[in-house]
Amino acid sequence: MSEHHITPLKTYLIIAASLLFLSGVTVWVSYIDLGSFNIVLAMFVATVKASLVAFFFMHLLWDDKKNLTMFLMSLMFFGIFVTITMLDTGFRGDLGLNPETKDPINKRAAFYDTLPLTDTHGHPVDEHHEDKDHH
């Protein structure tokens, strides 16, 4: 099948070296406290690495673009999935329906036999009054 693209050996080696280098970078920056920017940077580096894998190792760069379209569609649906779910879970507190403060889901974990129940901020939750504003 002579029409197949054969990627030069050098390309593979450069991509692998870049991936290893970026892995080191992402570990290194994780030890620097940048606040909420840490996660943004970590995800940016991960996405650069993922793109290198997809375009070079998985040959998407040289493939018929229908394959890339399929891949991007999966990411698009992932985006829709996250967005719509977060529109729910991100705003439950506004309605006084925060499930994890009202009803901690940890009651059956073995170590809670000896620990007081707490809310998301670690403040103690009184088990007997948690349902008082139940609608």
Add this chain to the structure above:
Amino acid sequence: MGHHNPDSPTHLKHYFHDVNQQYETSKFAMWAFILTEVLTFAGLFVAYIVYRSWYPDMFVDAHKLLDVNKGLMNTIVLITSSLTMALAIWAIQKNNKKLSVVMLVATFIFALVFLGIKYLEYTHKFEVGQLPGEFYSYMGPDAAHLNNPHIFFSIYFIMTGLHGLHVAIGMGLIAWLIYSTQKGNLTSEYYTPMEMIGIFWHLVDLIWIYLFPLFYLIG
């Protein structure tokens, strides 16, 4: 579209027009499968995002119970295995059967090393009780202040566990590739199975690229 055309290669199925159409169809189907794989993991990534947004402090504290060095080692092992997989395909394209088999064996060994390191991590967590849901029982001084750490470990075990299952399945597929290549069934004329399994193997690497910072390198 010869059913019994003596000129057509033996690997060409009669329902394809030519080898290129057959190859492109295989590849397109493989990417459809990759789409379903991404969406399978998407559900778990959404669980991660929702619970991390609910328990931001706990995620930061609980991740310190994971061993960054083992995570980084596994990252290096998996990236290297992706390279050897790509080189196995490169070698078979050049009709270098021997090198291709060597690279496949290397990929298999790296996959084994990955699972070995994962096994060490898992056994340690089983010993100290850093387990999912109601099985969580770890009471160490570095965890006493944690709020709902068992949620972190539920998500950790299900995501790395499903990923580990993919590694194990990948190893089975690579073992079959070693056998087929050695036997001479795969050549520079026809190596579609190797290329498809390669795409699967790179997806396993790609998912780990996100799992590593999300679990081991939080803030």
